[in-house]
Amino acid sequence: MDNEIKAQEEAMLKDIASQLPAFGKERGSLIPILQMIQENNAYVAPEAIKMVAEHLGIPTCEVYGVATFYNQFRFHPPGRHHIKVCLGTACHIRGGEIILENFERKLEIAHGETTPDREFSLERVACVGCCALAPVAIVDETVHGHVAPSKVEGLMLGFRIEKEKEEREKQENESGQ
Amino acid sequence: MVKLIIDNKEIEAEEGKNLLQACLDNNIYIPNLCYLHGMDNPPASCRMCFVEIEGEHKPVTSCTVRVKDGMVVKTDTPDIRQLQRTALQLLLSVHDVDCAHCPANKKCELQRIAKFLKVGLKPKRLELLLKEPEIDDEHPLLDYYPNRCVLCGKCIHVCKTKLGQPLLAFARRGFYTTISFYGEKPASDLNSSCKNCLACVEICPVSAITLKNDSDQIAEA
Amino acid sequence: MNLASNENPDQLFSAIYEEAKRRRNAFKEADVPKIHIGMATCGIASGAIETKNAFETVLAERKIEARIHTVGCIGHCYAEPVVIIDNPGFPPIFYHQVTPGKAKMLVKYFLEKGDPLFEHLLGAMEENDLIPAVTDFPRFRQEKRVVMEKCGLIDPEDIYDYIAEGGYLTLVKALKLPPEDIITEVKNAGLRGRGGAGFPTGKKWELARTAKGQQKIVICNADEGDPGAYMDRTILESNPHLVLEGIAICAYAVGARKAVVYVRAEYPLAVKMVAKAIEQAKDLGLLGKRILGSSFDLEIELFRGSGAFVCGEETALIQSIEGNRGMPIHRPPYPVQNGLEGQPTVINNVKTLASIPHILDKGATLYRETGTEKSPGTAIFSVVGDVVHPGLVEIPMGVSLRTLIFDICGGIPNKKDFKAVQIGGPSGGCLPADFLDTPIDFDSLTQAGAMMGSGGMVVMDEDTCMVDVPRYFLDFTQNESCGKCTFCRIGTRHLLNILERITRGEGHEGDLEQLEHLSEEIKKGSLCGLGKTAPNPIITSLMYFYDEYEAHIKEKRCPAGMCRPLTAYYIDLDKCARGCDACVGSCPVEAIFTTSNRKKGVDQSLCVKCGECVVACPPEYNAVMKVSPPDLAPIVERPVDD
Incomplete structure (x- = not known):
């Protein structure tokens, strides 16, 4: 398992190294580069920060300083399913916090955390701009409007069924071989 | 040279000179934390050096004003003093006031300003908000104390001036903003570049950056 | 200096315009039904993709020829997914909440049999004898669409759709005018920045034009960060070319050859639409080098924000484009003197720039006919929260809050009372009912203690706690x-x-x-x-x-019953129906138990006060009560053997 993660990380860094030359070496490239890394890998690893600093010829601490300033960048790998609960004004008034708590309770993690099995990560976000559908949650890339605690249950149940199905298929495949 | 009036006193200064500097040069003290002589664009982040200028309807930070002929400035109005006191009280509300164990004791800029503004070092009206961890000891040579730091940024400025590229930077955001030495530089490398310099340690107005074990020695002494 | 000199932009543009007209006529005159589906973020979140798929499947199954036209957002968020069907022989009809099931029915009954399904339509888009027109509704009647005129009616991914509606014609007109005349026109129109502060746009442009600098830069600020506001997103997703045209005119007027559209990271669809629009405009020679044969060059870049609200502040925005932490710097100098790359930089909000083509096309005098003396033109609000018809509304400045909230947006749902309206997001304020007759304009709102802000408006009913x-x-x-x-x-x-x-x-x-x-x-x-x-x-x-x-x-009491530590739920045993279990299953933490006489009780130590049991309790019993302070809730003991 550890080897698998290590191999993944190496592949990721190799990929970043191959992408960097496409970006200019001026300071203005810093945020677009960090965005590229975040989007391709869902997080910015410490090793990647160092590579960016080398590419732009600026101190590592500056890259770190910029990356930690913006909400978009994560420094730990997220879960396989990423859940964002909107806490914009309209969502707040319509009980967004209750929805967030429901996810926290179901997943047994706080927002900003990833479950130990790396299946789920949970995040609170400020306004995704779908206020008329409040409260809103974004599960992976899908926007869910008018979320109620019962809908949270439904979503989690859906994931569990999907996962069980996957495992069953995996077992069947293995036993078939 | 132009003439301007500060607190009813006429002074002369070069046109375009930094107003805060002009006041300090004429022995008119204005509390300040983030300003350094020779800065092109002072950050104006500590929000201490407020003055009132005739013609402006709001207090302005003197470090961002350039001297003009005939300018009339007041540094000691009740409004100004109240703003400065609030700023200081806010800084002290996130400050671990433990002067006896701090190397900055007696030469600390916060102590000086508190004395000047007649503000107690332990304000009672605001809740004390301290951060964890107490010490960031990742640097091989230096320790950083977030609960002493006033985030004036002078350390970054001097490091950058000396080395061209700073070895420390602001990191994180908002209330959690901090000074970070984050980097993958080998300890030996940092050791050699930092050991002979220590400009950040010297410039820090509150001893938030110290040589490792420095404070322990004081406590023992 | 007149940048446009050597060639006549009219001639080059007329070929493009003819092509757009040809395409539009071919679409319009085709003797088949056209189905317009709103596909902006709100629409998609409400299921517009599923609706579109359903239409496609049923049309194929039943072998009916029809054109599907994907459009942006019309602003009626409460009605999403919105579909407008243009069936030959009928006026175009607006259908609301078109689920895949409804889509199938519409094909079967309306397209095949000519029954427009009155129970599902909102109204016809134009006056006719058959179907009541949408203009009978105050929402449609009292709006005045200037910036959002084409939103939800044209395909944002097709530049020809925009051009066929007269798009880019104003840019052509502008290129023939001296830049100073354009600035004068914008000044005469009295346009004030729609980003919130209301600074006169023409004055800003003039300052930039006269400022010294090697080159000048225009930035379109679409870092819309106010929670509860999404006007800029909708405009970029629904009519990106309008914004690009505004940017191009601004750049020409101030003498800039470079522009940046700064879009919030959280708006992926807007980013996609703007990027595509820039490419299309370049392909047709409406952006890039020697625009329409003139000597005017303009490159527009897209920069994505990285999630920092403060970057809506112009100096912080510039810092982030330059690759720094988005920390504001002291002004003056203002960006218009010393901005991006040290050059004079005009930073205008999306809505400001999107107003420009209209102003230049119709003229300052006509523009001033809408709105008030000091705040001419229209205001766009996203009205959300406790209102019957939330969505985007464009109204003339000067309309009262009451008209906007109660007439146009249908008032407060569920027979609740109005309590306050929050305007201007985190920088604004909450106004109580006494202020409902305040006219909506920059100065009146500021005077009342709120502010125009960028246009977020959250309506709150009596259950909202003002602490x-x-x-x-x-x-x-x-x-x-x-x-x-x-x-x-x-x-x-x-x-x-x-x-x-x-x-x-x-x-x-x-x-x-x-x-x-x-x-x-x-x-x-x-x-x-x-x-x-x-x-x-x-x-x-x-x-x-x-x-x-x-x-x-x-009193440790929350009058609105919203602050959860200060409230408690209990079940009124006189109202609770023996044997009913509706609330039990709804509780996410199993705090509800059965009492000894088969009624229900709430275990206060477990209850998280989410209110699901209130929703679950059948209305005929209505037995779940909420009280504040919490010690008003009667204590019901859980049976020992439970």
Whole structure:
């Protein structure tokens, strides 16, 4: 398992190294580069920060300083399913916090955390701009409007069924071989 | 040279000179934390050096004003003093006031300003908000104390001036903003570049950056 | 200097315009039904993709020829997914909440049999004898669409759709005018910046034009960060070319050859639409080198923000484009003198730039006919929260809050009372019912203690706590403070902590004075607009809802029943129906138990006060009660053998 993660990380860094030359070496490239890394890998690893600093010829601490300033960048790998609960004004008034708590309770993690099995990560976000559908949650890339605690249950149940199905298929495949 | 009036006193200064500097040069003290002589664009982040200028309807930070002929400035109005006191009280509300164990004791800029503004070092009206961890000891040579730091940024400025590229930077955001030495530089490398310099340690107005074990020695002494 | 000189842009453009007309006529005159589906973010979130798939499947199954036309957002968010069907022989008809099932029915009954399904339509898009027109509704009648005129009617991914509606014609006109004339026209129109502060746009352009610098830059600020506001997103997703045309005219007027569209990271669809629009405009020679044969060059770049509210502040925005932490810097110098790359930079909001083509096309005099003397033109609001018809509304400046909330947006749902309206997001304030007759314009709103802001409006009913609302906004600003200056970094944190204590029932004497004092000082002492306006929600709520603060502090009671530590749910045993289990299953934490006489009770130690049981309890019983302070709830013991 550890080897698998290590191999993944190496592949990721190799990929970043191959992408960097496409970006200019001026300071203005810093945020677009960090965005590229975040989007391709869902997080910015410490090793990647160092590579960016080398590419732009600026101190590592500056890259770190910029990356930690913006909400978009994560420094730990997220879960396989990423859940964002909107806490914009309209969502707040319509009980967004209750929805967030429901996810926290179901997943047994706080927002900003990833479950130990790396299946789920949970995040609170400020306004995704779908206020008329409040409260809103974004599960992976899908926007869910008018979320109620019962809908949270439904979503989690859906994931569990999907996962069980996957495992069953995996077992069947293995036993078939 | 132009003439301007500060607190009813006429002074002369070069046109375009930094107003805060002009006041300090004429022995008119204005509390300040983030300003350094020779800065092109002072950050104006500590929000201490407020003055009132005739013609402006709001207090302005003197470090961002350039001297003009005939300018009339007041540094000691009740409004100004109240703003400065609030700023200081806010800084002290996130400050671990433990002067006896701090190397900055007696030469600390916060102590000086508190004395000047007649503000107690332990304000009672605001809740004390301290951060964890107490010490960031990742640097091989230096320790950083977030609960002493006033985030004036002078350390970054001097490091950058000396080395061209700073070895420390602001990191994180908002209330959690901090000074970070984050980097993958080998300890030996940092050791050699930092050991002979220590400009950040010297410039820090509150001893938030110290040589490792420095404070322990004081406590023992 | 007249940048456009050597060739006549008219001739080059007329070929493009003819092509657009040809395509439009071919689409219009085709003797098949056209189905327009709103596919902006709200539409997609409401299921527009599924609806579109359903249409496609059923049309194929039943072998019916029809054209599907994907459009942006028409602003009627309550009605999403929105579909307009243009069936030959009928006027175009607006259908609301078109689920895949409804889509199938519409094909079967309307397209095949000519039955427009009256029960599902909202109205016809034009006057006719058969179907009531949508203009009978106040929502449609009282709106005045200038910037959003084409939103939801044209395909944002097709530049020809925009050109066929007269798009880019104003740019052609502009290229033939001296830049100074354009600035004069914008000044005469009295256009004020729609980003919130209301600075005169023409004046800003003039300052940039006359400022010294090697080159000049235009930035379109689409870093729309106010929670509860999404006008800019909708415009970019629904009509990106309108914004590009506005940028191009601005660049020509101020003498810029470079422009940047700064879009919020959280708006992936808007990013996609703008990127595509830039490419298409370049392909047709409407952007890039020697635009329409003139000597005017303009490159427009797209920059994505990385999630920092403070980057809506113009100096912070520039910092982030330059690859730095988005920390504002002291003004002056203003960006219009010394901005991006040290060059004079005009930064205008999306709505400001999107107003430009209209102003130049119709002229300043006509533009001024809408709106008020000091705030001409229209205002776009996203009206959300407790209203019957939430969505985007474009109204003439000067319309009263009452008209907007009650007539246009249908008032408060569920027979609740109006309590307050929050305008201007984290920098604005909450206005109570006494202010409902305030006209909506820059100066009146500021005078009342709120502010125009960028146009977020959240309507709140009687169940909203006016201590919790400022707490929410302070939580937001405190989180988004850049941390540079003392007042904002530490001061807002103290404000938040005090408000949190009060909403938990731990407030004490002196808190309100402390809130007032700190608020005033933060306003005065902060470096940038974020800090200077952060205390506004507290200041206005203290001004208008002081008694609610006092109830929290002195009686440990939340009058609105919103602060959860100060409320409790219990089940009225007289109303509870023996044997009914509706609430039990709804409770996410199993706090509801069965009493010895087969009724229900709430275990207060487990209850998380989510209110699901209130929803689950059948209306004929209505047995779940909410009280504040929580000790008003009768104690019902759980049976021992349970």
